[in-house]
Amino acid sequence: MNSLEQIDLREAFKMYSISNTPLFLMKRLKTDSATLGISRNLSGDKILAALQELVASEPRDAVDYVRPYVYLVALSQLPDIKYLQSAGDLKGNEKWDWFRYIQRVLIATYSPSVSEFIDTQKVLGFSTVQSSASEFSNIQLAEATPWK
Amino acid sequence: MALVLGMTAELKLETRCQNQIQNEINRAAPLPGEEILVDDLIRKHKNAIHRTRSSRKYNCHGLVFASRRTWIWDPAEVSKILRDDEYIKIPPSDVLAGDIALYFHEGDAQHAGIVVEVFEKPFTTKILGKWGFMQEVVHLAHDVPPEYGINIEYYRIKS
Secondary structure, rough: OHHHHHHOOHHHHHHHHHOOHHHHHOOOOOOHHHHHHHHHHOOOOHHHHHHHHHHHOOOOOOHHHOHHHHHHHHHHHOOOHHHHHHHOOOOOOOOOOOOOHHHHHHOOOOOOOOEEEEEHHHHHHOOOOOOHHHOEEOOOOOEEEOOO | OOOOOOEEEEOOOEEOOOOOOOEEEEOOOOOOHHHHHHHHHHHHHHOEOOOOOOOOOOHHHHHHOOOOOOOOHHHHHHHHHHOOOOEEEEEEHHHHOOOOEEEEOOOOEEEEEEEEEEEEOOOEEEEEEEEEOOOEEEEEOOOOHHOOOEEEEEEEOOO
C-alpha cells in the first residue's frame, strides 16, 4: 500500500451514506479494513499531509466526502496523539460538517494502541503444518494496549 | 420576494421544555454516486417500500422529531428530546402504530423510525425511517442495513 489515493474507500462511503450521526460513522470507520490498513501501513506525517491537502481543496468525487473522516480515524489509531490533535488546526476542515465533532470525540476517547501480528508457525517452530490450516496460523493481537 | 438561503443552517427547533435542539439543514445537491447507492439499497431490501430518493435535508431523527425539516445529528439531542418531551419506553407487547422505534448502539440512538404497523405472532413492527442521507423506507424492524443492529426500543410520547 503505497498511495492513499489507491485505497478503496467505497465501503467507507457506503457507511457514510447511511450514517444518521457522526458517532455512527466514527464507530464504523474504527473497524473498517481500509481505515485499519491506512493506520497500520502509513506514517502519521504522511496521513496528516494527505489530510491537509484534502481539506484545503474541493472534493473531486463522492468518496472524497468520506475520505477526511477515514484519515481522521486512522490518525486516532496511531500510537501518538499529536497527529490527531494537529488535524484540528488544518485550514478548510470546516467544510466537512462532522470533522471537528469527530476529531473532538476521537481525542476525548483516545487510547494509545499498537497492533502486532505473531506468526505462530515460526514462534512455535512448526515446520510441517498442512496448507489447509495455514489461514489459522496468524494470531492477531489487535488493539493490545501495553499502557493498561 | 426571492429568499436567498444558505447551503446549511440551523432551524429554531425546541423541545416541549423550550430547550433548543441542535440541528442542521443541508441544502446541498445530491453527491455524484448517491443514486447508485440508493438503487443498491433497493436491491438489498426488496420487501421494503422505498418512498424517496436521497436527501441531505433531514435524517431519521429529523423525520421522527422534526417533521422532515432538518438533520438532528447528535444522539445526545435525541436523549434530550426523550426527556423533555416525556417519552415513555413501551414494552413490545404494548407497541402501537405511531410509537417510535430507536435503534441503540453502545447507549446512543443511531437510528430512528415511526411504527406504522404491529405484527403479533411473531412480534415485529413495520417502521417508516430514513437511512442516513439515503432514502426514506418503510421496512420491517429488522430489515435494515446490518450496521444499525437490532437493539430496538420503542417509545411513546406522553399526551
